[in-house]
Amino acid sequence: MITYSGIHHVSLTVRDLERAKAFYTKVLGLNEIERPPFDFAGAWYAVGEGGQQLHLIVHEGETLRQGEINTRDGHFAIRVGSYKEAIAWLDRQGVPYEARPFAKAGFPQIYVLDPDRNIIEFNAEQYDGE
Structure with missing residues (x-):
């Protein structure tokens, strides 16, 4: 094992x-x-x-994606300390995102694309928004 x-x-x-x-x-x-x-x-x-x-x-190579955010597509997730602070930071940086504060996963999620259209998920242990 x-x-x-x-x-x-x-x-x-x-x-x-x-x-x-x-x-x-x-x-x-x-x-x-x-x-x-x-x-x-x-x-x-x-x-x-x-x-x-x-x-x-x-x-x-041909491994780079072309489309918009599709959460079923390959991505990686980074746990953040505060959902609210992550949203505020992305807003200040002008980064478009898809927010899911009450995601079915059981924890809040935020999805963004990097300049090469790689999908990144930010998630927090709990929703701390307003």
Whole structure:
């Protein structure tokens, strides 16, 4: 049997690394971390305090999606401390989102697209909005 200790990282493909880095660093506020000297372009980010990471990989292949937010499509989720604060931050940054404060999942969710149309879910333990 395999014993799991958590998710180490999620990798996303991007076409324009500088545009993606601007989004993840300046808009979402993630901290870029050191990345090994691979022979392809990319960037790594720390997510939270538990050692989880987000890896961006430049790729021109056909794995990139074209459509709008579809929550059944591949995505990754980041747990946030406050649903209300996440909504306020996204509003200040001008990031369009799909808000689901009373989602059927049992916790509030917010969905956004990055510049390469990767879907990101932000969710909170509970709804703390008004």
